[in-house]
Amino acid sequence: MPKILIIDDEKDIRNLLAKTLELEGYQVKTAERISEGWTKLSMEEFDLVLSDVRLPDGSGVDLCRRIKEKFPLLEVICMTAFGNIRDGIQAMKNGAFDYLVKGDDNEKLIPAVAKAIEKAELVRRISHLEQRLNQQVGFDTILGNSKEIKKAISLAIKVAPTDTTVLLTGESGTGKEVFANAIHGASTRKTQSFIAINCSAFGKDLLESELFGYKAGAFTGATKDKKGLLEEAHKGTVFLDEFGELQGDLQAKLLRVIETGRFIKLGDTKETQVDIRIIAATNRNLEDEVSKGHFREDLFYRLAVFQIALPSLDSRKEDIPLLAYHFAKRFAQKEGLREINLSSEYAEALKAHRWKGNIRELRNVIERSVILLEGNNLTVDLLPVQFLQDQPSIHLTSWSLKDLEKTHIEKALAHAGGNKTKTAELLGIGLTTLYRKMEEYQLAAES
Numbered sequence: 001m002p003k004i005l006i007i008d009d010e011k012d013i014r015n016l017l018a019k020t021l022e023l024e025g026y027q028v029k030t031a032e033r034i035s036e037g038w039t040k041l042s043m044e045e046f047d048l049v050l051s052d053v054r055l056p057d058g059s060g061v062d063l064c065r066r067i068k069e070k071f072p073l074l075e076v077i078c079m080t081a082f083g084n085i086r087d088g089i090q091a092m093k094n095g096a097f098d099y100l101v102k103g104d105d106n107e108k109l110i111p112a113v114a115k116a117i118e119k120a121e122l123v124r125r126i127s128h129l130e131q132r133l134n135q136q137v138g139f140d141t142i143l144g145n146s147k148e149i150k151k152a153i154s155l156a157i158k159v160a161p162t163d164t165t166v167l168l169t170g171e172s173g174t175g176k177e178v179f180a181n182a183i184h185g186a187s188t189r190k191t192q193s194f195i196a197i198n199c200s201a202f203g204k205d206l207l208e209s210e211l212f213g214y215k216a217g218a219f220t221g222a223t224k225d226k227k228g229l230l231e232e233a234h235k236g237t238v239f240l241d242e243f244g245e246l247q248g249d250l251q252a253k254l255l256r257v258i259e260t261g262r263f264i265k266l267g268d269t270k271e272t273q274v275d276i277r278i279i280a281a282t283n284r285n286l287e288d289e290v291s292k293g294h295f296r297e298d299l300f301y302r303l304a305v306f307q308i309a310l311p312s313l314d315s316r317k318e319d320i321p322l323l324a325y326h327f328a329k330r331f332a333q334k335e336g337l338r339e340i341n342l343s344s345e346y347a348e349a350l351k352a353h354r355w356k357g358n359i360r361e362l363r364n365v366i367e368r369s370v371i372l373l374e375g376n377n378l379t380v381d382l383l384p385v386q387f388l389q390d391q392p393s394i395h396l397t398s399w400s401l402k403d404l405e406k407t408h409i410e411k412a413l414a415h416a417g418g419n420k421t422k423t424a425e426l427l428g429i430g431l432t433t434l435y436r437k438m439e440e441y442q443l444a445a446e447s
């Protein structure tokens, strides 16, 4: 629902305008003076400001300029007193969408508001699309300052402009598709298609026809020729997700595509030639799969020429606050909130969590918190209940006091995100004692 802020010091006019616009289906907030209006604008996202020109703490005409400087997507309509058209014209010079003369009836007010809102929505949509477009390319959307993620980014930047096949490995949700997209976006193929296919989402036969296509009559139901995704991606990039799921003869067929760019469609007699770059991803340990005989060794070596291992979120906990803030801002924007903060306890609780679902899980947890949020501050009570019992639970496999102490120190270390000074404080012991005990129990700081 579009949101309007009315700034007017005359109570009757303010209330009348608010009622009229609410009846038109808008969400309306009001302010008596500029300072109050400015606070509301800084906290929440509006589509339109309807402001009086003469206000107790300043001029609506100047306010209009300030608004357009700070919130360029926000539209402003000024309301001038009868006989003071010059104010209205100046407001429009300062970026106002329109001006109304006080006392104008609803026949003028309502269409002017509707047009301004329509423009605000259009501009916002374009700006979102631009943002998304920029997000699809470039490595700057891959967030993180840890050395683990920086190493992966620098490898990806190096390989991007080449045509080399890339193997991305990492647990589910670590950003393999995000990386594949960024590599494509930084390659010479960036203006061509990027086609992603999840190999685990299809049965073997369907996957084969999806990838390679078929000729009419190749099997019952194949009434006409169909291009496969490899052909659709000609001159572009193909991202094969969950590549480790590929079955034996498809592995052989793909190896040939990687080496020669050639393959035979189902039911065809001649070869099809494509020019594609392949980026493959897997969350399996392909070396293990090779040794078990599940994955072809020659294909593995062909892919492993350029392997980028994406770090799990738990191995780069220092990046959690940055990522969390990024997602919080994104979801807050969606909810129409301008400001969002993460309380330090909230950030600490995120760091203490074991992120089995990696960045995807983090994103979902933040989305949930923002939906539940009242106000602008993310606090621990907005986290799912399991976060409260998040510390590694004590499984009493031993009654020894030493084992219990070891587990307890592990819990505290995890809660403090590996920070030893904090851990010592939590445990109520000195830092030297903590170091001694960590050495005694052979505990790493990250545990």
Ligand SMILES: Nc1ncnc2c1ncn2[C@@H]1O[C@H](COP(=O)(O)OP(=O)(O)OP(=O)(O)O)[C@@H](O)[C@H]1O
Pocket: 141, 142, 143, 144, 170, 171, 172, 173, 174, 175, 176, 177, 178, 179, 241, 283, 359, 360, 363
């Ligand atoms: N470094 C990053 N910065 C910001 N967002 C990220 C980053 N990496 C991943 N994401 C986000 O995390 C989510 C999961 O990423 P993605 O789908 O690329 O993971 P994946 O490793 O391909 O997962 P799967 O193995 O399950 O297919 C997406 O919403 C993505 O936008």
